[in-house]
Amino acid sequence: MGSLATYIARRLLLIIPTLLGVSILIFAISMVFTPEQRAALYVTSPKAASKIYQIIKKYGLDRPAHEQYFTWLSNVLRGNLGYSKSMNIPVIRAFTDLWPTSVEIAIYAAPFIVLVGVKLGKISAIYRDKLPDHIARVLAIVGWSLPTFWSAIILLAIFYGWLGWFPPGRLGPEAQAIVRSSEWVTYTGLYTIDALLNGNLFVFIDAVRHLFLPVLNLVIVGNAGIMRVMRSSMLEELNKEYVLAARSKGVAERDIINKHVTRNALIPVVTMAGVLVAGLMTGLVITETVFELKGLGYWAAHAAEQLDIPSVLAFALFTGVVFVIANLIVDVLYAYIDPRVRLQ
């Protein structure tokens, strides 16, 4: 176990340069803007924003780039990410207000994306070049080719516009009233979980009803990548000699696949988690926008449309940090699944 701890410590050290790099990239993009435009990055209220020249002087926005970078970075590290004009609140407040929506969608979408992708990839590999393989591959290619925003629109037009089953937004008006009432206790900000903790089934069902389409949409467009990796890694593992060895022991074909091959084939899939997170972020920007779920992605999209520079840059920085942390977790998981990694 000691080796696992040192391994984690080493990986933690390794993410520092990448995080610094990401911050430099974001800062470099910001430097394209004029000092006047950049002033919004340093203030936390609209009143302060009106005194543009004082801000430029105070934060040295006319000084050399490297000096500005350190001023900016220390600001960022203190949680001062500027003022979001699209939301009329400081950027950091936007994060603290909006994260539950995005997290709620993500924690339901991610497991389904993985499950569907792994299952399809497995079927596809086992029945290589036979009908199930072709069907699974076509499904994956179709999902891969669908524009996220279009599939969302089609889902809404059918299931909301026509059938009226799954409305957009996070909650219906009645549920909203309950959530806003004084009896409601907010534990996490995730309505499905809070509803269960409050013992309110009505809100729970309403929240699930609103989550269904966004999650479905993310699963449709998101599983293709995992399916492909699973398929090729299954095919590779099926060719390994330990499969023959297991067969020569008399292990049943089903057990060979489920016990021996799948666990090995999942190892490359685990490394995909970073890519999955990146895909989810992108998917959330679009899906939240179409389904009017006021989360981080919705905010980012609207900020971009309204040229709200601090918000977009902060969101980009945030996704970069999330990606790096996701990869860190993956590496630790990887060491757990694959005993060979731990010793290195």
Add this chain to the structure above:
Amino acid sequence: MTERNEGNIMEVRDLYVRFYTYEGVVKAVDGVDLDVLRGETLGIVGETGSGKSVTTYAMMNMVPPPGRITRGRVVYRRDGKEFVLTEMPESEIRKLRGSDISRIFQEPKAALNPVYKVGDQVAEAILIHRLDEMKERALETLKSERGVFPSLSRSVIDRSLKFEGDPLVRLLKRIPLLRRLYWKPIKREARKEVVKLLGLMGIPDPDRVYDMYPHELSGGMQQRIVIATALSCNPQLLIADEPTTNLDVTVEAQILELMKDLKKKFGMTLLYITHDMGVIAEMSDRVAVMYAGNIVEVGDVITIFKKPLHPYTKGLLEAIPMPGRPLKDIPGTVPNLINPPSGCRFHPRCEYAMDRCKREKPKLVEVEPGHWVACFLHHDQAAEVEEG
């Protein structure tokens, strides 16, 4: 070859195996006849790609894809019963694999699943083929234990032994945590058995090694694990596919010694595949020489070494480096088996090749009792034997 033979543990007749690859159809095994006598060590020798491995895969009816047995019969005999592997359903063959016929692989590292503990990999075979025996032992052990859980375990295992497919037991096996009631005592017995077996393989501290992963062991230790797996269910026939080729010379000697020793202990028949004539001389009672998907000569080890008849066998023997003798190579290369040479497949490399060799494929004939060769040079001799 000889018909009806109670002494044969395995008979291969007229075997053809094809590999359907991207480049074309590889005729990997092309009409092989072979008997394995009960209790003997039969060495199969030949260059890489001569079809020796594939032939033995066919003996377990598990030629890896894209390969397929296209013709022929493989018969395994035990206790006067006949098992035609080429005609049995897969589920029946599976009962023989690992218990009656088992296999040792060339590359122990590749033959072990990297993500499972080595001990569990040995135990797997035991839990498949010797499950009832493990259950009995578990019951025996549980008898002396007090408490709610042991007694629960005992009744579950007892039920599963009484009649197979008991619905209650089947349900229990699907419920996490509860299924440990059933499996834990059984696996404990399997573990004891594995530890004993690992000790027999000359593995020091077997109880600790049980919990190790393959990459934590040296090549020699890995091969001992593979051997332990193969022997875990007391096989009648053990197929060893170049088990020492990838090991250091000193380790090779140890493993060879171990195998001879185990063969005596377990009283099994050994089929030893190698390209190393030295190992053949050391290990085998009889030798079959393969070339390009055919068996070209079969005989007891002394005959093959002292009086080889087929030009290829002679070439192999002359290619063994020896002090004071110039090294002689067999000219030419191993043929491409997608388009193998016509007639006798060895004729392009044979210094005695005649016209007939290009047109006709020589049959394997008995030139003297127990000595078979597939070469036209010796067909006359064969006729004499038959007359005599």
Add this chain to the structure above:
Amino acid sequence: MSVAKEVKKVPLSERIWFKELKFMAKRVRESPLSLAGLAIIFFYVVLAILAPYLAPPKPGRDPFEIPRYGYVITPSPPSPEHPFGLTQGQYDLFYGCIWGTVTAFRVGLLGVSGSILIGLTVGAIAGYFGGKIDEILMRIVDIVYAIPGLILAMAFVLALGQSLDNVIIALMLVGWATYARLTRAGVLQVKQEDYVEAARAIGSPHRRILLRHILPNSIFPVFVVATLDIGSMVLTASALSFLGIGAPLGYADWGQLIALSRNWLIGTPENPFEYWYTYTYPGIFIFTFVLGWNLLGDAFRDILDPTLRRR
């Protein structure tokens, strides 16, 4: 010099790229899916070429500006003059979809070729020189990878200013990282080969070794990925347009046409799909265009996967 020539002389049929090309052609021929993809792409090529005839632009106007027929907000259903109908603001959907094809090719081809150019240069330098340079360049690649493509492109477009050209530039600035990694891996592999060692031994200049010996033999996977990438570039560009930060209003761009349909998902109680044409037509265009490239690319994917080859 002559030594290098000597070493390099390989018959055409033995060259790596020739063999690869033959193998690719074989894969496409054997796979009905990729043939379908090829057919779809061919269809769109024809559509793009015939655009001036299918949907003639008004003389003197920019052909990429979608003509409007009035200023009413509510869309108008398909009619003989406007076969796909008019979307919000009376923009002609048929015209927009047809010229959107040209836009898609422009975005896809320019975006990918720009990415290849940057990625090839960076990857080749990193792989060939190695050491510190390699370390620094690959770190930069890691950083670009860390931020999801669409989100980084959003930031770039914001910085550069909203226009389709800037979308393409943003796509290049995001997309090069993949090619840099691929090229670097290929260069590292080829670098060990004898003919490169020979060229180096006789003192050929770096630029010559890279351009003549290494790149031609390591470039292949780059092109395979490029076919797969065109579809996703078009998807990203259309997403940017959909979010309102891509093509300007009224520009012939599929993503934008879908953005215009967003207020019309819900029809009337009598006819829930009253405005179906606003989102259906442009959506089908994007989807099938991307599908065509991805179907073709799927056959090539196995080529990149050495473990799945030739069996």
